Every structure is written in structure tokens, then in C-alpha cells.
Amino acid sequence: MILHTLNKPPRAPAAIACLEVLTASSEDGDSLLLLEDGVYMADNSNEELVRQVPTRIYALDLDIEARGLAHRVLPSIKVISYADFVQLVVEHKMTKAWI
Amino acid sequence: MKRILFTQSRPPHGGINAQEGLDAILMGSAFAECAVLFQGDGVYQLLKHQQPERLGTKNFASTFGALADYGVDQIFCIDEDLAKRQLGTDELVIPTIPIKQNTVCEFISAFDLVLDF
Numbered sequence: 001m002i003l004h005t006l007n008k009p010p011r012a013p014a015a016i017a018c019l020e021v022l023t024a025s026s027e028d029g030d031s032l033l034l035l036e037d038g039v040y041m042a043d044n045s046n047e048e049l050v051r052q053v054p055t056r057i058y059a060l061d062l063d064i065e066a067r068g069l070a071h072r073v074l075p076s077i078k079v080i081s082y083a084d085f086v087q088l089v090v091e092h093k094m095t096k097a098w099i
Numbered sequence: 100m101k102r103i104l105f106t107q108s109r110p111p112h113g114g115i116n117a118q119e120g121l122d123a124i125l126m127g128s129a130f131a132e133c134a135v136l137f138q139g140d141g142v143y144q145l146l147k148h149q150q151p152e153r154l155g156t157k158n159f160a161s162t163f164g165a166l167a168d169y170g171v172d173q174i175f176c177i178d179e180d181l182a183k184r185q186l187g188t189d190e191l192v193i194p195t196i197p198i199k200q201n202t203v204c205e206f207i208s209a210f211d212l213v214l215d216f
Contacts, residue, residue, distance in 0.1 A: 001208070002204055002207060002208060013139060013140055014108065014139070017108065017139040017180075020179075020200060021138075021177075021200060021203045021204065022204075024200040024201040024203070025200060025201045025202055025204040026204050027204050027205060027208070030204060093208060094208070094210070094211075094212060094213055096106070096207060096213050096215060097215040098108075098215070099108065099109075099116070099215055
């Protein structure tokens with residue numbers, strides 16, 4: 001049960017590495033949280049990319065709003081608050097930051 | 100004793116992450132059982148023949164050789180990340196244990212804590 005966090009846009013090396021590893025090895029209960037510039041992955045235009053991610057995906061609401069993406073978020077991605085973020089950290093065994 | 104995994108994922112001389120990560124590993128080894136995973140462009144940290152002195156940055160690659168003296172002898176690389184960059188293990192400053200990309204999440208889960216640099 002790993003909470004993976006990604007704070008870089010989808011074409012950044014950290015994002016590519018994160019998606020490769022999630023696709024190849026993620027397990028039941030693993031989750032991906034998009035934050036800071038990572039939320040760009042939640043944009044409509046990345047539907048195909050997001051479909052390949054085997055874990056549940058969350059995105060931080062304030063980072064979504066700040067970037068004007070609130071009306072462009074893919075329906076498969078759950079938009080959450082900072083309080084929800086804390087809850088996710090508690091629920092997972094560990095947090096791995098893809099930086 | 101807690102088992103901590105440090106991940107090194109940035110190339111060596113474009114920022115402070117790599118050096119900071121190495122410093123953290125050395126400090127962490129005083130308190131916990133530490134392992135290191137080199138992933139993505141982080142594998143470039145281990146390349147032999149780095150000569151950053153004229154850039155004014157420290158050649159910390161040589162310090163990786165001291166990890167064993169600090170009791171850090173579990174040093175891993177993701178196989179695919181080496182292959183993608185056409186790096187052979189003979190081109191690295193220290194021996195590493197290869198792990199396959201499709202086992203990375205399971206591998207990480209076996210530790211108590213992961214710290215990412």
C-alpha cells in the first residue's frame with residue numbers, strides 16, 4: 001500500500017518514471033496523488049495517458065483551481081482537499097514522492 | 100531497527116538533490132539500516148570518470164565507495180533504467196544489485212520508510 005505523489009507535469013522525467021513503474025508493478029491498494037504541477041496530468045487532454053495508469057488517481061483541489069483546470073479534470077480522477085491528502089497518507093503504509 | 104530506503108532519481112550535477120541525498124544516507128546510516136535505490140536519471144550519479152571540478156562542484160561520486168564503510172551495502176538499480184541509458188554495471192563506480200521494473204512497488208513496500216531525493 002504505497003501512496004505515490006507526483007508534482008511534475010506529465011512529460012517530465014519524474015512523471016514518465018512514475019508511470020512506468022506504476023504500470024509495471026503497482027499493487028492493490030496503491031494510489032497516485034497529483035499535486036503542484038503534477039495536476040496537469042488530470043487535464044482532459046491526457047485521457048489516453050491516464051487510462052493506462054492502473055491505480056486510483058487523486059488530485060489536489062487548490063492546485064487544480066490555481067491552474068485553471070477545475071472544468072477540465074478527467075472524470076476518473078478524484079479531486080480532494082488537503083484534509084483528504086492527510087487521510088490518504090494515514091491510510092497507506094508509506095508515501096513515495098516522485099520528484 | 101527501522102529499515103529506510105533512499106531513492107536517488109536526479110542526475111548528479113544539475114542541482115543539489117543528489118548530493119543532499121548522499122549526505123542524508125550517510126547521516127541515516129548512524130541511526131537506521133539504510134538501503135539505496137538508484138532510479139531514472141539518478142543512475143548517472145554512479146557513472147565512472149566524472150570530472151565536475153572545473154564546474155566548481157564536488158566530485159561526490161567517489162563518496163559512494165565509502166557507503167560500505169558506513170554499513171550501507173544494499174545498493175540497488177532498476178535494470179531497465181540502466182539498459183535504457185546503455186549503461187553497463189562495469190561503467191559504475193560501485194557494484195549494484197539489479198531489480199526489475201515490475202518488482203519496484205513490492206520492493207519499496209518491504210521497507211519501513213522511503214525518502215526520495
